[in-house]
Amino acid sequence: MTLTTDHSKAELESEGLSFGPATGEESRATRHASFDVAQHPVPTGREEEWRFAPLRDLLPLFQAEETTVSEEHLSYDVDEVEGVRAGQLGSGEGPRDSVLVPEDLVAARTAELTANALHLTAQRNVEVDQPTVVEIGGHDASVVAHGAIVLETEESSSATFVLNHTGSARYAQNVEMVLGANSRMTVISLQDWDDDAVHVATHVASIGRDATLKHIVVTLGGKAVRVNATSRFTAPGGEVEQIGLYFADDGQHLEHRLFVDHAAPKCTSNVTYKGALQGKGARSVWVGDVLIRKVAEGTETYEVNRNLVLTEGARADSVPNLEIETGEIEGAGHAAATGRFDDEQLFYLRARGIPEIEARRLVVRGFFAELIQKIDVPDIREHLTASIETELARSMN
Amino acid sequence: MSILEIKDLHATVETPEGTKEILKGVNLTIRSGETHAIMGPNGSGKSTLAYAIAGHPKYEITSGSVQLDGEDLLEMSVDERARAGLFLAMQYPVEVPGVSVSNFLRTAKTAVDGQAPALRTWVKDVKGAMDNLRMDPAFAERNVNEGFSGGEKKRHEILQMELLKPAIAILDETDSGLDVDALRIVSEGVNRAKENTEVGIMLITHYTRILNYITPDFVHVFVGGRVAEEGGPELAERLENEGYDRYLTTAN
Numbered sequence: 001m002t003l004t005t006d007h008s009k010a011e012l013e014s015e016g017l018s019f020g021p022a023t024g025e026e027s028r029a030t031r032h033a034s035f036d037v038a039q040h041p042v043p044t045g046r047e048e049e050w051r052f053a054p055l056r057d058l059l060p061l062f063q064a065e066e067t068t069v070s071e072e073h074l075s076y077d078v079d080e081v082e083g084v085r086a087g088q089l090g091s092g093e094g095p096r097d098s099v100l101v102p103e104d105l106v107a108a109r110t111a112e113l114t115a116n117a118l119h120l121t122a123q124r125n126v127e128v129d130q131p132t133v134v135e136i137g138g139h140d141a142s143v144v145a146h147g148a149i150v151l152e153t154e155e156s157s158s159a160t161f162v163l164n165h166t167g168s169a170r171y172a173q174n175v176e177m178v179l180g181a182n183s184r185m186t187v188i189s190l191q192d193w194d195d196d197a198v199h200v201a202t203h204v205a206s207i208g209r210d211a212t213l214k215h216i217v218v219t220l221g222g223k224a225v226r227v228n229a230t231s232r233f234t235a236p237g238g239e240v241e242q243i244g245l246y247f248a249d250d251g252q253h254l255e256h257r258l259f260v261d262h263a264a265p266k267c268t269s270n271v272t273y274k275g276a277l278q279g280k281g282a283r284s285v286w287v288g289d290v291l292i293r294k295v296a297e298g299t300e301t302y303e304v305n306r307n308l309v310l311t312e313g314a315r316a317d318s319v320p321n322l323e324i325e326t327g328e329i330e331g332a333g334h335a336a337a338t339g340r341f342d343d344e345q346l347f348y349l350r351a352r353g354i355p356e357i358e359a360r361r362l363v364v365r366g367f368f369a370e371l372i373q374k375i376d377v378p379d380i381r382e383h384l385t386a387s388i389e390t391e392l393a394r395s396m397n
Numbered sequence: 398m399s400i401l402e403i404k405d406l407h408a409t410v411e412t413p414e415g416t417k418e419i420l421k422g423v424n425l426t427i428r429s430g431e432t433h434a435i436m437g438p439n440g441s442g443k444s445t446l447a448y449a450i451a452g453h454p455k456y457e458i459t460s461g462s463v464q465l466d467g468e469d470l471l472e473m474s475v476d477e478r479a480r481a482g483l484f485l486a487m488q489y490p491v492e493v494p495g496v497s498v499s500n501f502l503r504t505a506k507t508a509v510d511g512q513a514p515a516l517r518t519w520v521k522d523v524k525g526a527m528d529n530l531r532m533d534p535a536f537a538e539r540n541v542n543e544g545f546s547g548g549e550k551k552r553h554e555i556l557q558m559e560l561l562k563p564a565i566a567i568l569d570e571t572d573s574g575l576d577v578d579a580l581r582i583v584s585e586g587v588n589r590a591k592e593n594t595e596v597g598i599m600l601i602t603h604y605t606r607i608l609n610y611i612t613p614d615f616v617h618v619f620v621g622g623r624v625a626e627e628g629g630p631e632l633a634e635r636l637e638n639e640g641y642d643r644y645l646t647t648a649n
Binding site: 345348350351353354362363369 | 451452453454474475476478479480484485487490491492493494495496500501504505508509540557561
């Protein structure tokens with residue numbers, strides 16, 4: 001068993017680090033979960049779960065009593081791909097609601113108020129190379145829209161699902177991922193919203209025996225975006241890679257919380273989230289909980305979060321939590337660091353004749369390079385590279 | 398034919414104890430093809446001189462001038478100075494994660510020349526220069542200075558000098574911490590550059606050892622933020638025997 005902690009890089013702003021549950025917080029294993037909306041109080045901001053959240057922006061999502069999803073407000077567009085079945089699931093219709101049991105008010109309301117969930121299934125033994133793209137377009141940020149999506153890979157199948165969010169919306173979303181035995185699923189959730197969008201998403205994956213999930217979250221746009229992503233191993237031999245990339249500008253709050261639940265032996269998880277921040281009030285929050293339960297012998301896990309603060313006035317919070325209930329593991333480690341744009345790096349590059357703007361571009365591109373390389377869909381990779389250039393251009397003119 | 402002229406250069410740095418003057422009137426002229434060894438004890442301001450000329454923001458020039466071929470370097474930004482023909486091989490080269498050596502070299506070459514190098518000759522040039530410095534081709538795909546050993550970092554600095562072909566190169570303690578083999582390889586690189594491009598060199602060093610491999614035309618003893626004595630290679634021999642003590646007693 002190895003435990004590693006790497007805090008060698010510069011640290012800025014608040015950074016928490018703990019082995020075991022945070023002070024005053026119950027173990028992640030005991031968090032209350034229920035479909036009953038009444039069981040979830042409206043957050044006050046004092047809760048561990050909500051202490052960083054922009055509650056004023058999220059308030060409408062706590063209050064929404066009915067859903068108003070119509071094409072006028074929010075539209076879904078699915079590109080049908082051979083080998084992937086598209087359908088709908090009503091409330092309680094399996095596998096809907098079998099994986100995601102709401103742990104907060106927004107997820108509970110979303111489960112209750114979404115009449116029909118989009119259901120995409122890769123069928124048994126079928127390998128689908130072409131990604132299935134769901135275009136989620138917001139057209140109105142003044143009303144609350146709810147939505148639920150169930151993604152499924154049946155036994156020994158493989159598929160890639162892309163959720164591409166654009167436009168203006170006030171959107172609460174539940175995403176369930178059901179990975180059958182020996183299947184492989186890649187999910188890419190792109191938050192490319194307009195500046196006024198508010199989006200709270202709850203992603204929960206159930207990973208079957210020998211199944212592999214690659215879960216990628218990319219958040220560039222939106223006023224307030226919060227993505228909770230949970231991976232739960234339900235049988236031995238599973239593998240999860242969770243990747244996140246975010247770029248927060250002026251007045252943007254981008255929050256990513258994840259939970260990897262090692263509830264079965266011999267599973268592997270790897271988490272890498274990286275963010276860049278620029279401008280006044282740019283804010284990012286990353287909370288990474290990993291729980292290795294008593295049964296999860298032979299677990300191997302590593303999580304890392306890195307933030308690059310490009311200008312004054314931005315703030316990144318980074319909190320890794322690792323709870324270990326068994327000593328019989330292969331390895332567990334985590335690292336978190338927040339650094340400023342490194343003046344010495346810039347000087348080095350500029351001393352080679354490279355103009356400042358290009359030097360900054362090189363550094364930021366380099367920072368994200370290892371993550372972008374892991375995205376197997378070329379279109380998205382290119383889009384992402386271009387988006388980062390655009391973001392950078394904003395702070396450098 | 399290029400000429401770097403440093404006249405009565407004064408520079409300060411901000412410290413917790415207040416503003417401190419480090420350079421106290423430096424005069425030095427370096428022409429193409431000449432090698433000037435700048436030798437001095439720790440804390441004499443040798444490295445500050447290098448970084449002040451290159452334009453590091455930490456140092457403020459309070460008076461004096463630095464001209465390259467009659468152009469005022471002090472009016473230029475860091476990258477403009479490099480494009481004007483100045484090169485600084487750093488003592489502690491910085492890591493740039495995610496940026497490969499080959500990408501970095503091409504970007505720098507393009508910036509310095511004002512146009513992208515012709516692909517075929519460029520690839521050959523890089524390979525040849527790396528071979529000469531006994532650098533494995535796989536080196537080009539590694540991230541700039543990331544996980545490099547001390548010797549690899551210095552070779553990488555000299556590689557850049559050979560490829561960018563500056564008019565004037567400042568080598569800041571390039572010899573420090575190198576074993577004899579690495580020192581020889583690095584020195585060969587410097588000598589090759591002198592031969593091929595007539596580069597004028599300011600060789601900043603604390604030790605006389607490198608002068609067994611690179612013959613200076615001039616030796617300047619740097620003490621207390623200025624040049625305390627100048628001479629030919631024989632001055633280095635004298636330093637070898639006597640050390641810097643003689644200067645320290647009179648400098649303060």
